[in-house]
Amino acid sequence: xxxxxxxxxxxxxxxxxxxxxxxxxxxxxxxxxxxxxxxxxxxxxxxxxxxxxxxxxxxxxxxxxxxxxxxxxxxxxxxxxxxxxxxxxxxxxxxxxxxxxxxxxxxxxxxxxxxxxxxxxxxxxxxxxxxxxxxxxxxxxxxxxxxxxxxxxxxxxxxxxxxxxxxxxxxxxxxxxxxxxxxxxxxxxxxxxxxxxxxxxxxxxxxxxxxxxxxxxxxxxxxx
Numbered sequence: 001x002x003x004x005x006x007x008x009x010x011x012x013x014x015x016x017x018x019x020x021x022x023x024x025x026x027x028x029x030x031x032x033x034x035x036x037x038x039x040x041x042x043x044x045x046x047x048x049x050x051x052x053x054x055x056x057x058x059x060x061x062x063x064x065x066x067x068x069x070x071x072x073x074x075x076x077x078x079x080x081x082x083x084x085x086x087x088x089x090x091x092x093x094x095x096x097x098x099x100x101x102x103x104x105x106x107x108x109x110x111x112x113x114x115x116x117x118x119x120x121x122x123x124x125x126x127x128x129x130x131x132x133x134x135x136x137x138x139x140x141x142x143x144x145x146x147x148x149x150x151x152x153x154x155x156x157x158x159x160x161x162x163x164x165x166x167x168x169x170x171x172x173x174x175x176x177x178x179x180x181x182x183x184x185x186x187x188x189x190x191x192x193x194x195x196x197x198x199x200x201x202x203x204x205x206x207x208x209x210x211x212x213x214x215x216x217x218x219x220x221x222x223x224x
Contacts, residue, residue, distance in 0.1 A: 006072065010068060010072060010120075013064075013068060014065070014068075014116055014120070017061060017064050017065075017094065017116065018061065018112055018113055018116060020094075020095075020098050020108075022064075022091055022094065022095075023091070023095070024088075024091045024092040024094070024095040024096075025088060025089065025091070025092055027092050029096060029099060030096060030162075030165040030166045030168075030169040031161065031162035031163075031165040031166060040159055041157060041159055041160055042157075045156075045157040045159065045160065046104060046105075048155065048156060048157070049100075049104055049156055049157070049160050049163050050101065050104045050105070050106035052152045052155065052156055052163070053097050053100050053101045053104065053106060053163060054101060054106055054107070054108060054109055055109075055152075055205050056093075056097045056149075056152065056167070056170070057094065057097035057098055057101060057108050057109065057112075058108070058109040058111065058112055058115055058204060059145065059148070059201075059204070059205075060090060060093045060094040060097055061094065061109075061112045061115050061116050061119075062115045062116065062118075062119040062204065063087075063090045063093070063094075063119075063141075063145075064087060064090060064091065064094060064116070064119075065115070065116040065117070065118075065119035065120040065123060066119045066120070066122065066123040066137075066138075066141065067083050067084070067086060067087030067090065067123065067138075068087060068120055068123065069119065069120040069121065069122065069123025069124035069125075069127060070083050070123040070124065070126060070127035070134050070137070070138070071083040071084050071087070071127070072120075072123075072124055072127065073124050073127040073128050074127050074131065074134065075131075076131045079131050079134070079135065079184065082180065082184060083134075083138070086138070086177050086180070089173055089177070090173075090177075092173075093170045093173065096166050096169075096170070097166070100162060100163055100166055103162070104163075111207060115204060122200075123137075130187075131185070132185050132186060132187035133187050133189075135181045135182075135184050135185060135186035135187070136181070136186040136187040136188055136189045137189065138177065138178070138181040138186065139178045139181040139182050139186040139188075140188075140189050140193075140194055140197060141197065142174045142175070142177045142178035142181065143178050144194075144197060144198060144201060145171075145174045146171055146174050146175050146178070148201065148205075149167050149170060149171040149174065150171065152167055153167050153168065153171070
């Protein structure tokens with residue numbers, strides 16, 4: 001495939017991701033048999049779940065871009081396939097977060113195009129540093145996401161069983177991806193790089209949560 005075709009393909013994938021048109025794998029939506037209890041949540045509990053899932057959806061948009069950026073510049077065929085496969089599994093998370101947001105009556109972040117473009121660039125930069133560094137970036141990213149998801153699990157109402165099931169399934173997947181990256185020869189990143197990654201994640205989390213809260217002060221049309 002030519003460079004031009006690769007660029008067109010990546011642009012197409014970006015549009016599908018940002019417009020929620022990218023399909024996941026055949027895995028079932030985690031909260032399958034659980035009773036729908038959205039109506040049982042208080043407004044405060046529901047708003048918190050919406051905030052958390054909006055942030056997680058934005059994070060999954062960024063994850064798609066990180067994997068695509070790394071795979072775009074990766075020269076090792078085996079590692080490239082690993083990155084694309086892991087990205088496909090992350091698509092499930094993207095679909096699940098959006099579906100749960102819809103069920104809760106929430107909106108996704110309007111900043112997602114920014115997160116996608118910046119994350120693709122970051123992924124390509126780390127990918128260009130070599131396969132081991134690229135895998136090290138994947139491992140560290142996934143480790144940080146596991147911690148991030150646990151914080152959300154600790155905050156969300158125990159009554160919101162659907163969201164909890166989704167987050168637990170996502171957390172298990174992220175932990176698996178971190179282990180797979182390590183097994184594939186990941187090089188541990190330097191401490192300053194890890195700190196920068198943590199800071200960047202905090203910026204994305206805060207802006208996705210609070211800017212959207214300011215923009216969506218009125219209820220979603222689904223609430224009317």
